[in-house]
Amino acid sequence: MDHHYREIYLDNAATTRPHPDVIEAISSVLSNNFGNPSSLHGKGLAAERVITAAREAVARSLGVSPDEIVFTSGGTEANNLAISGVASQVKGRHVITSTIEHSSVLAPIRRFSDHGFEVTEVPVDAEGRIHPERIAAALRRDTALVSIMAVNNELGTIQPIEHIGHVIRSHNAAGGRAFFHVDAVQAWGKVRLRPAAAGVDLLAVSGHKVHGPKGIGALYVRKGMRLASMQAGGDQERGIRPGTENVPGIAGIGTASSLLHSDLETVAARVTSLRNRLREQLTTIDDIHFNTPVNGIAPHILNVSFSGVRGETLLHRLEQDGIYVSTGSACHSHDPTPSHVLLAMGLSPDVALTSLRFSLSRDTTAEEIDAAASAVRAAVAELRTLTPR
Amino acid sequence: MISHFLIRYGEIALKGANQRFFQETLIRNLRRSVEDLGSVEVRLSFSRIIVDVNAEPAEAADRLRRVFGVVSMSPVRIVDPSLDAIIETAVAMVQDTLILRPQVQTFKVDTRRADKRFPTPSMAASSEIGAAIRQRFPELRARMKDPDLLVEVEIRDAAYVATETIAGPGGLPTGTGGTALALISGGIDSPVAAWLVARRGMTIVPVYFHSFPFTSDRAKEKVLDLCRVLATYAGPFPAWVVYFTEIQRGIQLQVPEALRVLAMRRMMMRICDVLAAREGAQALITGESVGQVASQTVESIAVINAATRLPILRPLIGSDKTEIVARAEAIGTYEISIRPFPDCCSLFVPAHPRTHPTVEELEEAEATFDIAALVHEAAERGERVMTSAPLTTVISDR
Numbered sequence: 001m002d003h004h005y006r007e008i009y010l011d012n013a014a015t016t017r018p019h020p021d022v023i024e025a026i027s028s029v030l031s032n033n034f035g036n037p038s039s040l041h042g043k044g045l046a047a048e049r050v051i052t053a054a055r056e057a058v059a060r061s062l063g064v065s066p067d068e069i070v071f072t073s074g075g076t077e078a079n080n081l082a083i084s085g086v087a088s089q090v091k092g093r094h095v096i097t098s099t100i101e102h103s104s105v106l107a108p109i110r111r112f113s114d115h116g117f118e119v120t121e122v123p124v125d126a127e128g129r130i131h132p133e134r135i136a137a138a139l140r141r142d143t144a145l146v147s148i149m150a151v152n153n154e155l156g157t158i159q160p161i162e163h164i165g166h167v168i169r170s171h172n173a174a175g176g177r178a179f180f181h182v183d184a185v186q187a188w189g190k191v192r193l194r195p196a197a198a199g200v201d202l203l204a205v206s207g208h209k210v211h212g213p214k215g216i217g218a219l220y221v222r223k224g225m226r227l228a229s230m231q232a233g234g235d236q237e238r239g240i241r242p243g244t245e246n247v248p249g250i251a252g253i254g255t256a257s258s259l260l261h262s263d264l265e266t267v268a269a270r271v272t273s274l275r276n277r278l279r280e281q282l283t284t285i286d287d288i289h290f291n292t293p294v295n296g297i298a299p300h301i302l303n304v305s306f307s308g309v310r311g312e313t314l315l316h317r318l319e320q321d322g323i324y325v326s327t328g329s330a331c332h333s334h335d336p337t338p339s340h341v342l343l344a345m346g347l348s349p350d351v352a353l354t355s356l357r358f359s360l361s362r363d364t365t366a367e368e369i370d371a372a373a374s375a376v377r378a379a380v381a382e383l384r385t386l387t388p389r
Numbered sequence: 390m391i392s393h394f395l396i397r398y399g400e401i402a403l404k405g406a407n408q409r410f411f412q413e414t415l416i417r418n419l420r421r422s423v424e425d426l427g428s429v430e431v432r433l434s435f436s437r438i439i440v441d442v443n444a445e446p447a448e449a450a451d452r453l454r455r456v457f458g459v460v461s462m463s464p465v466r467i468v469d470p471s472l473d474a475i476i477e478t479a480v481a482m483v484q485d486t487l488i489l490r491p492q493v494q495t496f497k498v499d500t501r502r503a504d505k506r507f508p509t510p511s512m513a514a515s516s517e518i519g520a521a522i523r524q525r526f527p528e529l530r531a532r533m534k535d536p537d538l539l540v541e542v543e544i545r546d547a548a549y550v551a552t553e554t555i556a557g558p559g560g561l562p563t564g565t566g567g568t569a570l571a572l573i574s575g576g577i578d579s580p581v582a583a584w585l586v587a588r589r590g591m592t593i594v595p596v597y598f599h600s601f602p603f604t605s606d607r608a609k610e611k612v613l614d615l616c617r618v619l620a621t622y623a624g625p626f627p628a629w630v631v632y633f634t635e636i637q638r639g640i641q642l643q644v645p646e647a648l649r650v651l652a653m654r655r656m657m658m659r660i661c662d663v664l665a666a667r668e669g670a671q672a673l674i675t676g677e678s679v680g681q682v683a684s685q686t687v688e689s690i691a692v693i694n695a696a697t698r699l700p701i702l703r704p705l706i707g708s709d710k711t712e713i714v715a716r717a718e719a720i721g722t723y724e725i726s727i728r729p730f731p732d733c734c735s736l737f738v739p740a741h742p743r744t745h746p747t748v749e750e751l752e753e754a755e756a757t758f759d760i761a762a763l764v765h766e767a768a769e770r771g772e773r774v775m776t777s778a779p780l781t782t783v784i785s786d787r
Contacts, residue, residue, distance in 0.1 A: 316602030386641040 013359035054254025061261040075185035075206030076104035078219040082202040085227035092144025099344035127293035150187035156301030165199030212256030216249030271299040281373035459557030495532035561590030578676030587623035598633040625777035632770035655696035
């Protein structure tokens with residue numbers, strides 16, 4: 001039991017293993033291409049070319065123009081840049097978001113609510129889905145920003161981004177001036193994203209969720225849109241994000257982007273069938289509840305509550321078998337805090353604390369799914385004997 | 390650069406026949422606390438200890454002021470025992486101090502002659518030095534009561550001049566009071582309890598009961614971080630990480646819910662008996678205080694005591710939580726203790742623990758246990774981790 005015969009990594013929504021080509025690209029830039037892209041000499045130009053190629057790759061994955069891509073230090077910075085960049089320069093006094101956003105969206109928006117902005121947090125249904133009618137009802141003449149995630153990171157629920165984009169466009173056609181920001185960190189590389197067609201103004205992605213490196217992300221900024229920068233400095237990234245570029249990281253996210261978007265649909269179909277396989281196998285365990293709905297979901301996430309078993313304990317028990325998963329909740333010493341997402345979709349705090357998130361990647365195999373499912377079955381049975389219900 | 394410190398120790402000077410033993414231990418501990426920084430010399434001079442160490446003064450001071458037995462200490466400059474030399478040095482040191490503490494307005498000079506061969510009496514020396522300082526810094530006023538700046542001059546084999554006094558932890562030197570195992574949970578109380586006993590000169594050996602997967606490896610890391618802070622005062626020492634999972638499982642399966650915490654504590658005491666024999670420890674330390682939680686009643690204490698032959702020291706028994714928290718902040722364990730990883734007690738705390746238990750009902754609940762085998766396994770599968778202070782001390786202090 002203490003020996004790990006194999007490791008089964010099912011926490012890919014937290015982070016992913018970098019692809020060998022990504023590692024190679026980063027390493028090659030660090031070894032051979034250390035120039036500052038702003039330098040006038042040839043070394044600067046060589047570094048700039050790396051960035052240009054990566055920008056094209058990221059732009060292509062979103063079906064947008066390269067000059068609409070701004071590189072950031074990650075998804076959190078991209079979300080913050082989008083929200084602060086709009087809120088600090090517009091006239092509007094109202095922001096709409098949902099109750100299930102990631103903290104890198106909720107926290108900056110709540111900060112603006114301390115500075116006189118009114119915030120409407122739109123609720124979700126029992127599948128963790130936002131209804132576009134709710135957005136329509138919440139929109140006001142002074143709404144400056146609507147921020148909705150494309151795929152929820154705990155549940156995998158896909159949000160109706162195109163539909164919401166349509167609602168916002170109609171509102172703006174009738175005199176509204178709301179911008180639309182989408183946190184696509186968990187969606188990028190899993191589902192096809194077409195921000196321009198969906199009427200999205202700003203869209204954030206991250207490198208390390210798609211087998212790229214940590215410390216790099218990007219923000220799509222629709223052409224013609226003005227965005228205030230968060231920091232002052234040079235004119236890198238059009239002055240929106242000054243600072244010498246993270247050239248190795250940018251090379252990494254560019255490589256990940258080209259690799260993963262070349263075969264997105266086939267990989268998505270395979271991962272979906274593996275996720276469904278896991279779901280079927282777990283169904284044989286008594287008293288469980290799938291928090292991830294059946295339809296309208298990203299391929300890679302399955303969130304399950306195991307009645308009577310604390311998620312954190314089950315996580316550590318599975319770790320003993322070499323299986324790595326996640327709980328949606330952070331546990332504080334005497335005060336376990338259930339996931340705000342699970343509470344928002346109507347789960348009781350007790351049930352929310354029994355949840356576990358399995359998240360797959362393109363590298364996950366059927367053997368791993370079968371082994372993980374049987375380990376979960378055994379661990380749940382074992383822990384249930386210990387915990388009075 | 391050589392930094393000099395004058396160390397004042399109080400209580401151990403009173404220990405009669407054992408005085409030499411206490412002094413020698415203190416000198417050894419002082420030396421050990423700084424010897425990795427640079428070459429060090431420690432010597433006794435009348436009833437003070439002088440430390441000369443080749444290190445940055447601030448870094449050396451931060452080590453020395455954690456040594457148990459030190460009442461206070463001063464960074465000093467050492468000069469020939471002549472009034473002229475003392476005055477020159479005192480003026481220079483006051484100048485340095487005024488740069489760091491520009492708010493200083495009043496001062497006082499305090500001279501002590503341990504060597505009465507020095508021709509000028511203490512009071513006269515103080516007033517001459519004070520006059521020189523006033524002449525050089527006319528904006529300073531002399532003030533006898535609560536001066537902003539105290540200039541201390543001690544005249545012994547040489548003259549020692551100080552403008553700063555740093556409080557030490559007091560107590561008795563580590564290694565003068567035997568050895569005790571300190572049960573550390575990861576909460577706020579137990580590290581404070583261990584520290585208080587260590588301050589009385591006992592050598593401590595922390596013991597942590599690890600119940601993976603019921604508690605995470607981060608909970609274990611948290612406890613080891615607490616031990617590293619304790620080691621800045623009382624280390625290096627070994628710390629035990631006991632394999633407690635099987636016992637936790639057995640208790641959960643076989644003991645009635647209301648008695649589980651007590652059964653767990655009793656098993657901990659039995660394991661400590663075994664570890665104490667290995668470490669040559671003569672006592673146990675816990676962080677209990679009466680009535681703090683429902684299981685900490687005097688009846689519970691009796692039931693826990695009955696499981697071990699060793700005395701259990703409970704230095705916090707009469708403390709309020711606010712006092713314990715204040716002490717934890719002062720010694721630097723609080724910030725670590727409030728990190729959000731549950732220890733095994735908090736994970737398994739029953740809704741309604743028995744507050745008036747008896748030894749008989751515990752013995753009955755434990756009847757199905759193979760206690761000897763469980764205790765043996767827990768100790769055998771335990772880890773003994775040599776623990777010393779972190780290289781850079783980044784703990785908060787007051």
